[in-house]
Amino acid sequence: xxxxxxxxxxxxxxxxxxxxxxxxxxxxxxxxxxxxxxxxxxxxxxxxxxxxxxxxxxxxxxxxxxxxxxxxxxxxxxxxxxxxxxxxxxxxxxxxxxxxx
Amino acid sequence: xxxxxxxxxxxxxxxxxxxxxxxxxxxxxxxxxxxxxxxxxxxxxxxxxxxxxxxxxxxxxxxxxxxxxxxxxxxxxxxxxxxxxxxxxxxxxxxxxxxxxxxxxxxxxxxxxxxxxxxxxxxxxxxxxxxxxxxxxxxxxxxxxxxxxxxxxxxxxxxxxxxxxxxxxxxxxxxxxxxxxxxxxxxxxxxxxxxxxxxxxxxxxxxxxxxxxxxxxxxxxxxxxxxxxxxxxxxxxxxxxxxxxxxxxxxxxxxxxxxxxxxxxxxxxxxxxxxxxxxxxxxxxxxxxxxxxxxxxxxxxxxxxxxxxxxxxxxxxxxxxxxxxxxxxxxxxxxxxxxxxxxxxxxxxxxxxxxxxxxxxxxxxxxxxxxxxxxxxxxxxxxxxxxxxxxxxxxxxxxxxxxx
Amino acid sequence: xxxxxxxxxxxxxxxxxxxxxxxxxxxxxxxxxxxxxxxxxxxxxxxxxxxxxxxxxxxxxxxxxxxxxxxxxxxxxxxxxxxxxxxxxxxxxxxxxxxxxxxxxxxxxxxxxxxxxxxxxxxxxxxxxxxxxxxxxxxxxxxxxxxxxxxxxxxxxxxxxxxxxxxxxxxxxxxxxxxxxxxxxxxxxxxxxxxxxxxxxxxxx
Numbered sequence: 001x002x003x004x005x006x007x008x009x010x011x012x013x014x015x016x017x018x019x020x021x022x023x024x025x026x027x028x029x030x031x032x033x034x035x036x037x038x039x040x041x042x043x044x045x046x047x048x049x050x051x052x053x054x055x056x057x058x059x060x061x062x063x064x065x066x067x068x069x070x071x072x073x074x075x076x077x078x079x080x081x082x083x084x085x086x087x088x089x090x091x092x093x094x095x096x097x098x099x100x101x
Numbered sequence: 102x103x104x105x106x107x108x109x110x111x112x113x114x115x116x117x118x119x120x121x122x123x124x125x126x127x128x129x130x131x132x133x134x135x136x137x138x139x140x141x142x143x144x145x146x147x148x149x150x151x152x153x154x155x156x157x158x159x160x161x162x163x164x165x166x167x168x169x170x171x172x173x174x175x176x177x178x179x180x181x182x183x184x185x186x187x188x189x190x191x192x193x194x195x196x197x198x199x200x201x202x203x204x205x206x207x208x209x210x211x212x213x214x215x216x217x218x219x220x221x222x223x224x225x226x227x228x229x230x231x232x233x234x235x236x237x238x239x240x241x242x243x244x245x246x247x248x249x250x251x252x253x254x255x256x257x258x259x260x261x262x263x264x265x266x267x268x269x270x271x272x273x274x275x276x277x278x279x280x281x282x283x284x285x286x287x288x289x290x291x292x293x294x295x296x297x298x299x300x301x302x303x304x305x306x307x308x309x310x311x312x313x314x315x316x317x318x319x320x321x322x323x324x325x326x327x328x329x330x331x332x333x334x335x336x337x338x339x340x341x342x343x344x345x346x347x348x349x350x351x352x353x354x355x356x357x358x359x360x361x362x363x364x365x366x367x368x369x370x371x372x373x374x375x376x377x378x379x380x381x382x383x384x385x386x387x388x389x390x391x392x393x394x395x396x397x398x399x400x401x402x403x404x405x406x407x408x409x410x411x412x413x414x415x416x417x418x419x420x421x422x423x424x425x426x427x428x429x430x431x432x433x434x435x436x437x438x439x440x441x442x443x444x445x446x447x448x449x450x451x452x453x454x455x456x457x458x459x460x461x462x463x464x465x466x467x468x469x470x471x472x473x474x475x476x477x478x479x480x481x482x483x484x485x486x487x488x489x490x491x492x493x494x495x496x497x498x499x500x501x502x503x504x505x
Numbered sequence: 506x507x508x509x510x511x512x513x514x515x516x517x518x519x520x521x522x523x524x525x526x527x528x529x530x531x532x533x534x535x536x537x538x539x540x541x542x543x544x545x546x547x548x549x550x551x552x553x554x555x556x557x558x559x560x561x562x563x564x565x566x567x568x569x570x571x572x573x574x575x576x577x578x579x580x581x582x583x584x585x586x587x588x589x590x591x592x593x594x595x596x597x598x599x600x601x602x603x604x605x606x607x608x609x610x611x612x613x614x615x616x617x618x619x620x621x622x623x624x625x626x627x628x629x630x631x632x633x634x635x636x637x638x639x640x641x642x643x644x645x646x647x648x649x650x651x652x653x654x655x656x657x658x659x660x661x662x663x664x665x666x667x668x669x670x671x672x673x674x675x676x677x678x679x680x681x682x683x684x685x686x687x688x689x690x691x692x693x694x695x696x697x698x699x700x701x702x703x704x705x706x707x708x709x710x
Binding site: 002003006007008009010011012013015016 | 206207208269307313314315316317318319321325326328329331332335336
């Protein structure tokens with residue numbers, strides 16, 4: 001591609017294209033949610049700078065028998081492993097586990 | 102340049118160049134204006150505020166706390182698709198400096214008027230071109246007008262050029278602070294402003310739209326930045342032809358035909374004097390006086406500063422043996438201190454022409470440049486002969502400096 | 506009449522607040538009604554009430570090209586007699602007119618300042634009587650009109666209304682000064698103009 005084909009001024013004409021970049025490959029430590037300990041407070045969801053905490057419509061019953069109507073999952077394709085979620089989690093339900101690649 | 106019969110109906114009004122800007126901005130129907138007051142430009146925005154208040158112009162006036170914000174505000178408005186305007190002078194233009202590059206880099210069709218003024222320190226509110234010359238590398242197309250009439254016409258033309266899909270670069274229309282900004286003179290403006298609006302139709306371009314999102318001004322690394330900057334190089338070069346087209350559009354509409362480089366009595370001239378802005382009229386008077394004394398001398402006016410009209414300069418200068426260039430700005434420590442003289446020399450160099458170019462600096466900080474000054478500069482250049490080349494730049498009229 | 510038949514150059518001297526700059530534009534506007542080429546500009550500087558102010562008007566039958574300050578005026582108009590004569594007489598053409606606001610008789614001005622052509626009017630008294638304020642510029646335009654052939658008093662009256670009150674009126678002077686649509690201030694200014702024209706003393710020695 002030459003300068004002629006580039007959109008002028010370096011404009012990005014296609015919205016939401018950051019999904020195409022798999023930033024999950026940058027990760028050294030991966031956050032892992034302990035679904036039993038998680039209180040579904042959504043603090044991790046709020047703090048995540050990359051928006052990779054997903055609220056999924058899957059019910060979850062804890063080992064003590066409590067039923068949650070939804071589950072929090074991490075988009076590992078894009079999570080960079082920054083660890084903010086683990087730092088902010090009020091009940092220490094997120095562990096940072098070294099990636100083995 | 103004259104007013105011809107048979108063009109769009111126009112009325113003769115008495116305006117200074119500041120008000121001439123405001124009339125043109127009203128007539129092209131600008132949507133958003135943001136500016137910060139600074140002498141000698143303030144009259145432009147005062148008049149526009151009055152026009153908005155009395156319903157002559159339907160536009161938003163954004164009040165800001167600085168020129169940096171003024172330009173930033175209209176960048177945002179332009180990115181969202183609005184037709185925008187700002188005006189400034191001197192320190193105000195310098196305060197905009199980093200934003201100037203953002204505007205051109207984002208390829209937004211802004212239009213700004215600059216009533217030129219000297220730079221501090223010492224504080225000086227009077228005219229010279231230091232402010233304008235300092236922003237010459239910011240990728241703004243730049244016109245320098247020499248009458249209130251031309252200011253009006255060129256503001257209209259500026260929107261044609263800026264918004265042309267081949268160009269999409271911001272445009273400055275500059276004119277002498279005080280010598281023009283505060284001088285009342287007659288000019289013709291369109292009687293019916295809706296006619297002017299048809300000359301500058303709204304054109305589609307990429308804009309910020311929640312229904313069709315785009316990103317502007319994103320980070321670009323070493324892998325592509327250079328190509329994007331080259332796009333500006335290409336647009337600036339292509340702008341020349343577009344400007345010539347719009348010179349003709351303005352000519353057909355109003356009966357006033359402009360050229361990037363204007364010549365007076367150059368047909369048989371052996372020596373020429375080139376300058377720009379409001380003092381060109383005094384130069385023409387001086388040329389007539391010198392002709393009366395038997396000198397074969399002509400006058401040249403630079404109207405288009407960026408893109409620099411290399412071929413036009415070469416064409417008008419080809420026949421002369423000596424060319425005086427009178428600048429009203431100093432490029433401190435440069436090989437040639439006159440910014441326009443430097444460009445003229447480079448243009449002649451490209452064409453393989455070797456003639457005596459004498460660089461003069463005059464009119465700094467509002468010092469008048471009169472007919473007698475031009476005559477004096479002419480006679481000194483004759484006396485110095487080729488020695489003027491060794492001198493480099495002649496600082497005309499500085500107490501305690503002599504070149505004899 | 507001063508000036509050539511082609512070009513008339515007028516220099517105005519006053520103090521900030523007296524309206525010298527405005528007068529320079531009113532005269533230019535008036536001349537433009539006569540189809541002439543005109544130019545009006547102030548001696549630029551910070552605007553300060555009471556500080557000496559200069560302004561210029563050029564009127565020409567051919568396009569005006571020069572933007573240089575007027576060094577050798579055909580007419581010098583002095584709004585404030587307390588200004589130093591060395592300042593305002595500088596460069597006045599030998600056959601030029603001095604139009605001055607003064608309570609002195611014209612003969613005294615001639616002998617005191619050594620000028621040969623003078624128009625004298627007590628513009629301050631006229632302004633206080635008609636406008637009820639010591640703003641003398643319009644009265645001085647009236648006095649000036651006595652020695653200017655290129656611009657009529659009627660055009661100056663129209664230009665005064667346009668410039669000061671944004672009123673566009675046409676018609677003979679007699680009807681303007683009796684116009685029912687004009688307010689007290691506008692009529693006061695027209696009265697000042699006409700009074701000064703009538704009372705001005707013109708002397709040529």
